[in-house]
Amino acid sequence: MHITESVKGKLSNKITDWYEHSPKRIYIKAKPQDIKSIASVLFKDLGFRFIIASGCDTPEGIEILYHFSYDRMGLILSIRVLLKDKKKPEIESIAKLFPAAEWIEREIWELLGINFIGHPKLEHLLLIDEWPKGDYPLRHDRNNKGL
Amino acid sequence: MLKTFLNYLFFPGFLFSACIGLFAGWVDRKVTARIQYRVGPPWYQNFIDIVKLSSKEIIIPEGAKLTFLLAPFFGLLSTILAATILGKSLSVNILGFTGDLIVILYLLVIPAIAMIIGASSSQNPLASIGASREIKLVLAYELPFILSIVAVIVKSGGSIQLGRILNHQINLCSNIFSVSGALAFIVALLCIQAKLGFVPFDASEAEQEIMAGTLIEYSGLPLAVFKLTKAILLYTLPIFLIVLFMGNDMSLLFIMGKYLLILVLIILIKNTNPRLRIDQALRFFWGPLTFLAMVALVLAFFGL
Amino acid sequence: MSLKIKALTKSLWVFHAATSPCNNCDIEILDVLTPRHDAERFGITLVGSVRHADVLLVTGVPNYKTKERLKKLYSQVSRPCLVVAIGNCACGRIMFKESYNSPCPVDEVVPVDLYVPGCPPKPEAMIAGIIKLINKVKGKEKK
Numbered sequence: 369m370h371i372t373e374s375v376k377g378k379l380s381n382k383i384t385d386w387y388e389h390s391p392k393r394i395y396i397k398a399k400p401q402d403i404k405s406i407a408s409v410l411f412k413d414l415g416f417r418f419i420i421a422s423g424c425d426t427p428e429g430i431e432i433l434y435h436f437s438y439d440r441m442g443l444i445l446s447i448r449v450l451l452k453d454k455k456k457p458e459i460e461s462i463a464k465l466f467p468a469a470e471w472i473e474r475e476i477w478e479l480l481g482i483n484f485i486g487h488p489k490l491e492h493l494l495l496i497d498e499w500p501k502g503d504y505p506l507r508h509d510r511n512n513k514g515l
Numbered sequence: 516m517l518k519t520f521l522n523y524l525f526f527p528g529f530l531f532s533a534c535i536g537l538f539a540g541w542v543d544r545k546v547t548a549r550i551q552y553r554v555g556p557p558w559y560q561n562f563i564d565i566v567k568l569s570s571k572e573i574i575i576p577e578g579a580k581l582t583f584l585l586a587p588f589f590g591l592l593s594t595i596l597a598a599t600i601l602g603k604s605l606s607v608n609i610l611g612f613t614g615d616l617i618v619i620l621y622l623l624v625i626p627a628i629a630m631i632i633g634a635s636s637s638q639n640p641l642a643s644i645g646a647s648r649e650i651k652l653v654l655a656y657e658l659p660f661i662l663s664i665v666a667v668i669v670k671s672g673g674s675i676q677l678g679r680i681l682n683h684q685i686n687l688c689s690n691i692f693s694v695s696g697a698l699a700f701i702v703a704l705l706c707i708q709a710k711l712g713f714v715p716f717d718a719s720e721a722e723q724e725i726m727a728g729t730l731i732e733y734s735g736l737p738l739a740v741f742k743l744t745k746a747i748l749l750y751t752l753p754i755f756l757i758v759l760f761m762g763n764d765m766s767l768l769f770i771m772g773k774y775l776l777i778l779v780l781i782i783l784i785k786n787t788n789p790r791l792r793i794d795q796a797l798r799f800f801w802g803p804l805t806f807l808a809m810v811a812l813v814l815a816f817f818g819l
Numbered sequence: 820m821s822l823k824i825k826a827l828t829k830s831l832w833v834f835h836a837a838t839s840p841c842n843n844c845d846i847e848i849l850d851v852l853t854p855r856h857d858a859e860r861f862g863i864t865l866v867g868s869v870r871h872a873d874v875l876l877v878t879g880v881p882n883y884k885t886k887e888r889l890k891k892l893y894s895q896v897s898r899p900c901l902v903v904a905i906g907n908c909a910c911g912r913i914m915f916k917e918s919y920n921s922p923c924p925v926d927e928v929v930p931v932d933l934y935v936p937g938c939p940p941k942p943e944a945m946i947a948g949i950i951k952l953i954n955k956v957k958g959k960e961k962k
Contacts, residue, residue, distance in 0.1 A: 495920065496883045553854035556859055567830050572899075574895075731867075
């Protein structure tokens with residue numbers, strides 16, 4: 369389709385894997401250093417809209433998916449980045465590009481422990497402010513207990 | 516002296532108007548329920564609400580002065596006085612004094628002012644939003660209301676006594692059967708819809724937006740007094756309209772019929788309209804309605 | 820039976836205090852107030868301000884933030900006031916018992932008078948629960 373050809377054309381050197389789950393649902397793998405340039409290409413040049421981000425704790429590392437939508441065709445494009453270092457995961461924040469990403473990055477930080485470099489205000493969103501530092505509830509190696 | 520006091524308390528004052536007003540409130544709830552295809556509350560529901568409210572604990576917010584407790588009672592006392600004067604002017608040998616129309620007009624503004632004062636002394640930001648909306652609403656609807664009443668005064672030969680207005684209508688014909696009278700009646704009907712605080716003009720007590728607006732901090736007996744004031748207004752205002760516009764036949768059966776007619780009109784307008792924003796309501800009252808009232812006034816001058 | 824209790828049971832004003840539920844119970848509470856299972860024939864209406872309320876309908880599992888708000892809400896109601904816990908989450912936290920963000924169930928924050936279990940409870944179950952609550956309040960007085 370027309371828009372997927374443009375995506376492949378503009379980001380060919382940054383995409384490491386391309387998986388089409390269905391004609392309207394595409395997953396791309398990329399490196400964590402490239403996420404800011406990929407996001408700005410998708411938003412400014414191609415007209416995608418940022419929906420939300422999701423974070424997941426997998427055996428290989430912590431994975432973040434950024435979901436973009438092409439509203440004219442109903443196409444949803446998800447970018448997977450894998451952070452291999454589980455002790456100190458870090459990635460660049462895209463909050464300067466999309467103000468919509470501020471709150472979801474705060475939530476991913478406080479529940480999974482990923483440090484977003486360059487985020488304007490990295491504070492607690494859902495948990496109380498007195499939550500102990502270094503305690504990230506959605507990590508798999510933390511047994512499920514309260515405060 | 517004692518007779519006047521008993522009139523104020525029992526008939527046609529507090530007890531009589533409160534019972535009829537609470538019953539009319541039940542008619543409103545039942546008809547609304549039937550329109551929405553459900554069964555409504557039983558006939559004693561409003562009475563039970565008042566009894567239950569007067570037995571709950573009264574909570575006074577910190578920093579509220581004495582006006583917080585006094586404001587509802589001023590509203591109630593002035594409304595009962597307006598009901599008494601109106602009832603006395605309808606009795607067989609038509610009593611009253613020159614200017615009692617103006618007195619009733621003044622007395623009917625006081626409940627709205629009591630609500631504004633009560634809301635402003637509540638120390639709550641949501642209540643102050645409700646109070647500012649109520650102030651704007653009062654400014655909006657008082658103008659066309661007074662203009663339509665001036666049209667009636669002009670039609671009755673310039674007299675400002677309720678008894679003379681009634682006499683004029685009994686001798687000639689009801690004010691509503693003339694063009695200017697009909698226009699003035701429509702304007703007055705919409706104005707009392709706003710005075711009673713019914714949809715589409717209840718922006719000051721909007722439940723979903725500002726959590727009961729002006730009455731947010733009231734509980735217990737003062738809240739019961741506010742609800743009682745609303746009920747007595749529901750009795751007083753349609754009777755006021757009947758005296759001004761449909762005063763031809765004042766036998767008991769006809770008064771009840773006309774009262775039910777105005778009540779049905781109010782309920783119909785209430786159930787078929789959404790709520791207006793406060794700037795839309797202001798534009799509505801100062802735009803089309805004032806224009807209609809002035810047309811009615813000009814037509815009344817020419818005797819139409 | 821005193822007039823106060825009799826008047827209270829015939830005209831219950833309801834306030835909805837949702838402590839971050841999944842909103843299924845809230846939708847079912849809304850169903851009770853709609854024309855199909857009409858609750859206004861019992862005198863029950865929804866009020867906007869917590870000071871006008873007689874019954875607090877609590878849904879959801881309280882977490883650290885909403886626990887404080889629920890305590891404040893309960894202290895702002897004018898007595899006499901009843902508390903109803905609606906849904907499995909409010910009754911006993913069922914599957915969220917070992918979650919990281921739920922310190923205690925609802926009845927350790929406010930005293931509960933009626934539990935309506937179900938996920939979500941049907942509107943008929945809620946109406947049956949209200950009837951049991953009314954009988955309990957009346958029976959307490961009679962003793």
